[in-house]
Amino acid sequence: MNATLPPPLQGLLSPRAYAHPVTRIEVVETHVSWVLMTGELAYKLKKPVRFPFLDFSTPELRARFCDEELRLNRRFAPGLYISVVPVTRTADGEVRMGGEGERIDSAVCMRQFDSSQELDRLLAAGSIEPAELREFGAELADIHAKLPVAKPDDGFGTPRRIRDTILANLEECLDACRDTKAAARLFELRAPLTEALEKRAALMQERLVAGRVRECHGDLHTRNVVRLEGRLVAFDCLEFDPALRWIDVADELSFLFSDLLAESHPGHAHALLDGYLERSGDHQACLLLAPYGAHRALVRAKVSALSARGTEDGTKRSELLTRVEAYVRCARELLAPARPMLVLTSGLSGSGKTWLARRLAPRLRAVHLRSDVERRRGREAAAQNRGPSEPGAGRYTRAATAQVYARLAERARDVLGGGISTIVDATFLRREDRMLFRELAHALQVPLFVVRCTAPDRVLRERIESRMREGNDPSEADVAVLDWQLGRQEPIEADEGLAVIEADTTSDTVLAHVLAALSRGAAADAAPG
Template sequence: MERIDTTLVTALRERLRQVSGTEIETVETHISWVLLTPALAYKLKKPVHLPFVDFSSVAAREHFCNEELRLNRRFAPSLYLGVVPVYGTVDAPRIGGDGKDETSEPIDHLVCMRRFPESAVLRSQLRAPSFDPALLDRFAQRLAASHASAGRATPPSPFGDPGQIALAATRIVAQLRAQVGIPRLEPVQQWIDDKACELRMAWFARQQGGAARECHGDLHTANIVCLDAELVAFDCIEFDPALRWIDVMSDVAFLTMDLKARGRRDLAFRFLDAWLQHSGDYEGLPVLVFYEVYRSLVRGLASCLGPGHEAPDGTAGGVDYMACAHELMRDTHGGARLMITHGFSGSGKSSIASQLVQFAGAVRIRSDVERKRLFGLGPLARSAGQGIDIYTPEATRRTFDRMWACARSALLAGCPVIVDAAFLRRGERRNFERLAAELGVSCSILDCRASDAVLRHRVAQRCAHGDDASEADLQVLDRQLAYHEPLDDGESARAIEVFTDGAVDVASIESRWRDAAAKSA
C-alpha cells in the first residue's frame, strides 16, 4: 500500500488536543484512523483505493461516513452519534466548522462515536474471569432478530449466488498468496473447490429462500463491545454491499470462527445454540463450516493488510487464523452422532443438554422451542392467553416432525446432535432411531432421572420464574407420570443413565456419548 499523507490526521489530533486539554490517542487500521478523546472517538477514512474499497474522493468518504452511521445504528444506536464535517485546510482543520463555514465545502468528514475502553471489547472480555457467558446468549437473540428483520436479496440479485460465494473465497486465497506468499494455501484452495461443488445446491436453496440479507459483515470479537451491560456489534461493513449482503450463516460464522480461533470453542457452540433457538435456521448448518474457513482467511488477510504489515503470516493479536482455517477444514465436530433425551419435566434434561452443547461442540434441538416456533411464538413467549392450543396431539406430531427434519440437516452437516425433548412415547424414540440408522450414525439416549420431590420442586420453581421455554406445570408432570412408556431392554442398553438430584459430571457424560459412538462405528 502506498504511503498516505498524514498531515490532516496530525492536524486534527492537535485540534482535538487543544479542545480537550489532553493528549489524543490514535488507532490506525488499513482503511481508517480513529482519534480518541477522553469521551469521544472520531473516525477519519483514509483516501485509499483498494480492490475492496474506494475512499479516494471527499464525496466518497462523506457517502460512506453516512452509510456507516446508518448501518451501525441498527446494532448500536447509542454508540454512533453522527457524521461531523471538517472545514478549513489540511494544515488547519476545523471540526464541525464555526458558523462561517456553512457556505464552504468540507474538506473531509468524521464519524463521531462514544468512546469505550479496550477492556470492553469482546476479545478483551473473553480473557476476564468475570466474563458472563449469558451476555452471548442475549446477543445471539438480538442478532437473530436483526437478521429476521433485515432486507432480503433474492434472484436475480447476485448476493448469495453460489458462484459468487466460491469466487469470493478464491479471491481471498489469491490475495493472501499475492500479498505475502503464505505457503499453506494449496490445500485450502483445493478444499474450497471441492466444497463449492458439494454445497452448490445448498447455497442455491438458501439464496432462493431469502437467507442472503443485509447483515453486519464483519462480526468478529474485535467488533463487539460490552456497553450498558450488553454486547453490541459495531463497525459493520459499509463500503461494499457484496460484503454485507450475505447469507446470515456467514455472519454467524465470523463470530463462531473467531471464538474457536481464540480457544473458546465452548462459547462458539453456546452462541450458535442460542442463535439457532431464536432463528430456527438449522437448514443453514451444512454451509457453516465453509463460511468459518472463509472468515478465517478474511481475518488472516486483514492482518496482512494492517499498518506496517505487522502480521505477514496471517496472525493477528496472537491468533493464528491460517492455522484456524486448516483446523476447521478437518472434522472438528468429532463425527456426526445423535443423542435423544428421555425424562420427565424437571429431570434436568435441558440443563444437561445445554452444557453438553459446549462440551461436545454439539447442536441442540429443543421441543419446547420448536413447538412454539410452529405457532409463531418466541422461545420465552407464553402460549396462555394467545387463543391457541399448542399442546394438541396434532401440534405434538408437527413438533416431532420439525425436530426430525432439523436433526437430519444437522447430522448431514457432520454435527453431533442433541434432541432435547421428554421422549416419553416409544414411537417418538423409534422415529429418531430410524433416522440415525438411515444416516449411519449412532443413537444414544440420555436418560435423566430425579426423585418425585425434586421433579415437583423444579417444575414449580420454573413456572414461578417464567424464564424458560418450557411451560410444563405440575398438572403436565402428573400426566407424564401416568402415560410414560419406559425404555425397553434394547433402549436401556444404549442409554446413558444420569441421576440429577445432585451434581452431574457433564464431561463424563460427553465422554460416554463419544465412546458409545465409537463402539457403534
C-alpha cells in the same frame, strides 16, 4: 502526533476545535482512517485514498461514505454511533469539528469506549464467559431478522458468485502465505473447499430465494465486537463495498464462529452458535458453517500474512505469522470430515433433562434443541395465543406433538449434517418418537445415545411448581401435564436397540457420570469392527 494528520486537518489536534471539553487528543491510525479520541467522544475521519476496492479520494465521497457508515452501524450499535459531523474551516482558517464555515471534510461521531472491552482482548484476558456470546448470538439473530433482504436478481448471494469469491480468496491467500509455514497446508484445502461449495450450491440458491441473503455487517470478527454497558455489540460495518455485506446470514455467523475457533475459544464459539440458532431457528445454517467458516478463516489468514510482510517489527511479525497458522489450521479442521453424535435427553417434566442438556452442550460442543422452544416457535408461526392447554388437548394433542418431534428431527438433521453434535431435549415418552430419531441416526450414520433423566415424584413436582412461579422458562408443563405423562409413558424396551444412559438428576455426580458414559460409548462406536 501532528504528522499523523495532513496539514488541512491538523487543527483538529487542538482542544479548541471541539464544542465540548477536551483535555487530551489521541490519534489512532488505520490503513484507511484516522480516529480522534477526545475522551467522551471519538471522531472517525476517512483518509483521502483510492484503492481497487474503495474510493475515498474526494470530500464528497468521504461524506457519502460517512453517511453510509452511520446508517449501517446504527442497526447494530445505535447507542455507539451518534451522527455525521462536518469538519469546517472559518474565514480566518481555523479548523473545527462542526460549527460554521466551509465544509472541508466529514467525520463519524461515536461514543468513545475502552478498547480493553473489545472482544479479542476480553478473550485474551479470560474476562468473558461463553454465556455472553450466547446472548450476543441471540441478539445477532434478532438484528438479522430485521435487515433488508436481497432480491434474487440483485446479483448478491448467488452460488456462482459465492464460489468465485471464495476460491479467488483461496488463491490470494496462497500468494500472501507463500513464504510461510502454512503454505503447504493451504494447497491441500483447494479440493475439500471446492467440493464443499459444489455440495452446497443448491442450498445456497434455496437460501437466496428464501430471503437469507441480507445486508449484513460484513466484517464480524472478534476485533469488531465490544462490551458496552454489560452487553456485546458489533461495530465497524463494511460501508465501502455492498458485495461484502450483502451475504447469507450463515456466512456472517460463520465469520465470528471461525474467528473464535481460531483463537482457541471453542466453548465461546459454540455458545454463540447455540444462542443464534435457538433464537433464529435457522439450523440449516449449520450445513454451511464448513465452507463459509473456512473461507472466513482464510480471509483472516491472508490479512495477517500481508500485515506480516508489511512490518519490520520482528515480534509483531512473529505474532502475525502465528495467527496465520492458527487460521489455516481452523480452516482445515472445519473442512475435515466430522463424526458428530446425537444425544436425546429424555424424561418426565421436571426430571432435569433441560438442566442436564444445558450443561452437556458446551462440554460436547453440541447444539441444544429443545421441544419447549420448538413448540413455542411453531405456535408463534401459527399466530396462536400463549396460554395453558389441557393435557392431551390443544398444542398437546398427538398430532401437534408429532409435528414438534418432526421439526426437531428436521433441525437435528441440519445440525448433524454440518458435522456438529446435537442434543435433543424432549420427553421422548412414546416409542414412536424415539424411533424417529433412531432412524435419523441410522440414516446419517452417527452414534445415538438416550440419556434417561429421573428424579423422585416429590422432586418432579417441586421443580415444576418452582418453574411455574418464576415464569421465565419456555416450558408450560404443569403438574397436570406431569400426571397425564405418568399415565401414558411407554418405557424403553430392549428391542428398540437404544444405548440408554441412566441419569439421576438429584445426584451431585450426574454430569460427570453422563459425560463419562458418552465418552465410552463414542469410543466404542468409533472402534473398528
